[in-house]
Amino acid sequence: MKFTYAILWVMTLASFACNKKDNNGTINYFKAEVINTNDISCSRPLISIDPSDTAAVSVITGISAQLYVADQLPAALNTVGQKLNITVAKLGPADDFACNGIGVSYFHIKVVTAISRN
Numbered sequence: 605m606k607f608t609y610a611i612l613w614v615m616t617l618a619s620f621a622c623n624k625k626d627n628n629g630t631i632n633y634f635k636a637e638v639i640n641t642n643d644i645s646c647s648r649p650l651i652s653i654d655p656s657d658t659a660a661v662s663v664i665t666g667i668s669a670q671l672y673v674a675d676q677l678p679a680a681l682n683t684v685g686q687k688l689n690i691t692v693a694k695l696g697p698a699d700d701f702a703c704n705g706i707g708v709s710y711f712h713i714k715v716v717t718a719i720s721r722n
Contacts, residue, residue, distance in 0.1 A: 633689035634661055635721070639671065641682050643710065646673045646703040649682050650710060651690075665694045665713055672713035675701065681718050691716040 635654035643650045651674045653661050662668045675695060681688060693714045695701075700712055 631691060631717070633691060633717075633719070636688045636690050636718075638677075638682060638684055638686040638688065641684055643673050643703075644707040645705060645709060646701065646712075648701075649674045649677045651677070651688070651713075651715075661692060661713075664692055665711070667711045669711050671710050673703070673710045675699070675712060675714050677715045678718055681720060687721045688718050689721045690718045 634657040636651045636657075637654075638649055639652050640650040642648070651672055653670050653672065655670065658668070658670050665672075693716050695712050695714045699714060703709065
């Protein structure tokens with residue numbers, strides 16, 4: 605029971621941390637890195653969300669994961685090892701895509717904006 609309360613507390617706290625704009629009107633980005641440029645199952649980039657941002661991304665997507673197949677990642681940023689600052693959204697039913705089921709299946713995420721970070 606304590607574990608359930610702890611999870612609810614973390615999710616509540618994360619929901620306040622993941623607002624797209626803070627009080628100054630600036631966008632809050634999540635740290636990510638391109639792991640694979642062409643996932644074998646979905647033929648799209650595979651990204652890893654920084655562990656410090658996974659809870660906030662989970663609030664947006666409804667999925668608790670660190671690795672996602674990314675939709676709409678700009679081709680110029682699709683390089684293995686590329687470190688990114690991104691904003692994300694949950695894919696709607698009309699936006700989601702099918703994968704062929706070969707290899708490991710990863711959750712899908714929509715990249716709204718992405719910029720390179722060093």
